[in-house]
Amino acid sequence: MHQSLDLPVADALAAVSVTVDDVVECTPLTGGTYNALLRVVLRDGRRWIVKCPPSGDGASALAYEHDLLRAESVYYRAAAGTPQVPVPRLVHAALDGDPPMVPCLVMTECPGSPWHQVDAQLEPSERTRLRGELGGIVARLHATTGDAFGYPALPFGPAAATWREAFTDMTRAVLDDAQRYDAQLPRPVADLRKVFASAAGVLDEVTRPALVHFDLWQGNLLIDGEPGARTISGVIDGERMFWGDPVAEFVSLSLFDDIERDTDFLTGYAQAGGQAEFTDSVRLRLNLYRCYLYLIMLVETVPRGYSREQRAWTWRHAGSSLTKAVGAVEEAAKSSP
Known part of the structure; x- marks a missing residue:
């Protein structure tokens, strides 16, 4: 069972050839302090985390919090080639879409x-x-x-x-x-x-x-x-x-x-x-x-x-x-x- 996918999440998954029918679980996660998190489990067993920015125009953010998803994508890409460092693997990064598209990251879920x-x-x-x-x-x-x-x-x-x-x-x-x-x-x-x-x-x-x-x-x-x-x-x-x-x-x-x-x-x-x-x-x-x-x-x-x-x-x-x-x-x- 899963809840219906929000449009930005559905768009992000579609970019990697995943449809709503491929999803068996879609669960909001707590614990984040800024961006919104969602766990997506696919029929083939893959487990992904989808991260999107908070709703609104960003007026309530601190100045350095501009485009945080871009920073996160940079971090994982930079760390990806480092041996013995367990970081998520980026599956898809939608960062520069024109409105009304919402920026999103799709990454693998680390266990634990x-x-x-x-x-x-x-x-x-x-x-x-x-x-x-x-x-x-x-x-x-x-x-x-x-x-x-x-x-x-x-x-x-x-x-x-x-x-x-x-x-x-x-x-x-x-x-x-x-x-x-x-x-x-x-x-x-x-x-x-x-x-x-x-x-x-x-x-x-x-x-x-x-x-x-x-x-x-x-x-x-x-x-x-x-x-x-x-x-x-x-x-x-x-x-x-x-x-x-x-x-x-x-x-x-x-x-x-x-x-x-x-x-x-x-x-x-x-x-x-x-x-x-x-x-x-x-x-x-x-x-x-x-x-x-x-x-x-x-x-x-x-x-x-x-x-x-x-x-x-x-x-x-x-x-x-x-x-x-x-x-x-x-x-x-x-x-x-």
């Missing part, structure tokens, strides 16, 4: 369950092994290099030739969003602009645009297998990716914690060729990226219409973490040449 749903079932030794496995996967992804810096959908204009230029555009945009939505922040926007500018010189150390997912919390990591033999079966939802500093990846991997304490992950990362030496300048860059992600978390509470409880949780965690990261940037900037 989100890590946070099974984490309580993991023995300490298995969790240790999985964190090391994750470190290796992330290091291999970071070895992929792009042609320019920033978001691939170019939400702020032409591609940036330097990471400093790209990240300055990114932070400027989220602070503009904060003003546009009158978001509650622990520091005035003007102060935060000065903080980012005071440390911008450290960004010049980044000269290679690496593939960065930037949303590797446990909900975007799938785990599959029998107890004691589980593996990471999927790295999904690459829609917020950018080409930039691989150090930025460590923020979502240890969202309100310190990645330097995650020795299991860092060991796997180093063994697979990742560079994870935490010098003063690396720590400064890491705190800049923490500021950026915490700002996104705080600002997006407004256009997404968070409940009072959700806003309180975000303010308690992201607000206090932003204050701490901003303080660390200010202290480091004072001592920098």
Whole structure:
């Protein structure tokens, strides 16, 4: 049994020669925070995920959220040739259709369950092994290099030739969003602009645009297998990716914690060729990226219409973490040449 297919989904499936009669299951999925997800199971056993943008004109989105499906398609294509990295395979990408066609991605479904749903079932030794496995996967992804810096959908204009230029555009945009939505922040926007500018010189150390997912919390990591033999079966939802500093990846991997304490992950990362030496300048860059992600978390509470409880949780965690990261940037900037 399946519900009737929406027109954009039917169009996307028709593009790969699949009709409504070929579909035995069509189920909306929860858990996404922006785009709409649908699981499609075909009579021949193939299992696909169809992703479409939210309805509306995008006026309630943050500036960087322009054309997120394009970013996700770039991520999976870039990662597809990387060995030992479990990402969905793109089946079809409809990104440039003329209205009334709606952009859509069709991709294979990775097996398994989100890590946070099974984490309580993991023995300490298995969790240790999985964190090391994750470190290796992330290091291999970071070895992929792009042609320019920033978001691939170019939400702020032409591609940036330097990471400093790209990240300055990114932070400027989220602070503009904060003003546009009158978001509650622990520091005035003007102060935060000065903080980012005071440390911008450290960004010049980044000269290679690496593939960065930037949303590797446990909900975007799938785990599959029998107890004691589980593996990471999927790295999904690459829609917020950018080409930039691989150090930025460590923020979502240890969202309100310190990645330097995650020795299991860092060991796997180093063994697979990742560079994870935490010098003063690396720590400064890491705190800049923490500021950026915490700002996104705080600002997006407004256009997404968070409940009072959700806003309180975000303010308690992201607000206090932003204050701490901003303080660390200010202290480091004072001592920098």
